[in-house]
Amino acid sequence: MSEIKKISDMIDMNLLQSIQDNCSKAMGIGAVTVDYKGNPITRYSGFTEHCMKVREVQGFSELCAQCDAHGGLHSAITGQPYIYRCHANLVDFAVPLIINGTYMGAVLGGQVKVCEEEAEQLEYILPQQSNWRKHEQISRLYDKMDTVSYEKVEAAVHILRDIIVTMTENETGKKMLATLEEKDKQLSEERAARSELELVLREQENDAMGRSAELRYFFYVMNIITRLAYEEKAERTEQVAYDFADVTRYTLGTTKKISTLGEELNYIESLLRIQKVWVGDKLDFHISVPTGYMTIPCPFMLMQPIAETVLDGFGEKSDASFHLEIYGEEEGDYFLLQICCSGGIKSLDEWVHMLSTPKDGSKSLYAINNSLQHVFGTEYGVSVGSRDDRQRGIVIRIRLPLEKRGLF
Structure with a gap:
């Protein structure tokens, strides 16, 4: 006992x-x-x-x-x-x-x-x-x-092993975190004069540890789903599980404020793949940004409010088709990322209104544009206009600082 x-x-x-x-x-x-x-x-x-x-x-x-x-x-x-x-x-x-x-x-x-x-x-x-x-x-x-089959036995062993490793690490981490929090509480009582900065730093540290523990549970469940989908040859379910795990890992697994264009494009591509599985051929998209521009810096989650606005209302019940093309090119001393949408739900006037109107929250179009200009300068930012080919739809233009590395 x-x-x-x-x-x-x-x-x-x-x-x-x-x-x-x-x-x-x-x-x-x-x-x-x-x-x-x-x-x-x-x-x-x-x-x-x-x-x-x-x-x-x-x-x-x-x-x-x-x-x-x-x-x-x-x-x-x-x-x-x-x-x-x-x-x-x-x-x-x-x-x-x-x-x-x-x-x-x-x-x-x-x-x-x-x-x-x-x-x-x-x-x-x-x-x-x-x-x-x-x-x-x-x-x-x-x-x-x-x-x-023996293959099924091996798969069961591998899944159980991954679950056990994740569970023991997570539970041990929780016990350790509880102990640390208890000691921290005692220390706080003994040192009542601790500075406000120290308090903020400790809260951020505890929050990061807690989020890491929660993510471990999420990823071991996603691991089970992808393995079962693979065994059952459910290819679309397997791909959605991988894409959703990537999206979650990127959005919740970091506290950084500056990301790269490559990471942001991977994020929006995963979202679009998930949406395409849901709506089928009604959604068509293409991303063609040369590899050499992937290290260009940009605010973390720059693409999130754009993706939400683009896809808002576009679901399986919509009869409309939707085409999205993302491409980029140098423009003088800048890099211009363009997102060309056809068949979109929002009108150009609605986009302009959202871009120019303050809104609560840090993930609105207005807020993300202000963030980009605050970090890099007023010559950068997000703008929205009509398509150059005069077709129905809009073009979202994002001007970023030009920084190239590697080969194209």
Whole structure:
């Protein structure tokens, strides 16, 4: 019990049980978490009828416990997941639970039949036993089990490993953060005269640590989605998951105020790809800015209010088609980025009004234009006008400081 308490001190056991249950359902495997002695510390998840019955029969249940213990021990020694065959010729695996460099236990899973040709590459964790075949009910339940591919077992192991690593790092970070916050509170009481600047810096530091912990949860869930989409050959879902993760990583994973043109274009391209999956051929876009201009500096999230305004109201229920072309060129001592829209929802007058009218928030068109001029000078900024070819639509022009590096 003391060891279980140590594990629960480091991670949320309810969260561990929930993750174990959900992974078992999603992957079609049995699973249980054990401590370093091999004792279960969670409830069984998705155990097969065959394995539940085997563990009820004296003589066989002891062999199951030995397989669990040996599998966990092997993963502890190597520090890596271990896939093996149990005494009853099923494929199992052990994923080590390592916290702060210490082996605390393992997540054991599997209980699946793999075709003999694929299973031959795996070693038996204990000498193979066939006595269970003489037990009529156990033998019948074994024969009822479906056969799965070894590739599916490997995929399940990889997903569980990534989840466990992320969860332990995140939970440990939360515990450490709580300890730091408690000590910081005591220090604050002792040093009431601390300067306002020090307070601001500490709040920013704590906020960044908290945001990092939350993002880890987000990305491990996105990792599961992309892996499952890959296995199920859902290519569009897989691409949307990757694009959404990139957008989130860029918008929430940084505190910088100055970005680059390349990063901003990658951001808007991901947004447009997600929108195109949703509306299909009604949206067409093309980005053609030479590589040599990608290091040009620009305010962080410069493209966000522009993208929101461009796509506002353009969804699956809209019958209109929409074409967007983004290109850039040198103009004297400046770089001119142009976003040419046809079939847009907003009129030119509406764009001009939004660009010239103050609005609450730092992400309005007015605010982002002021920010660009404040950082680089009044000769830079955002303007909106009619298309040069007199076609329906507008052109958004963004003037940036010219800074080229590398080849075109």
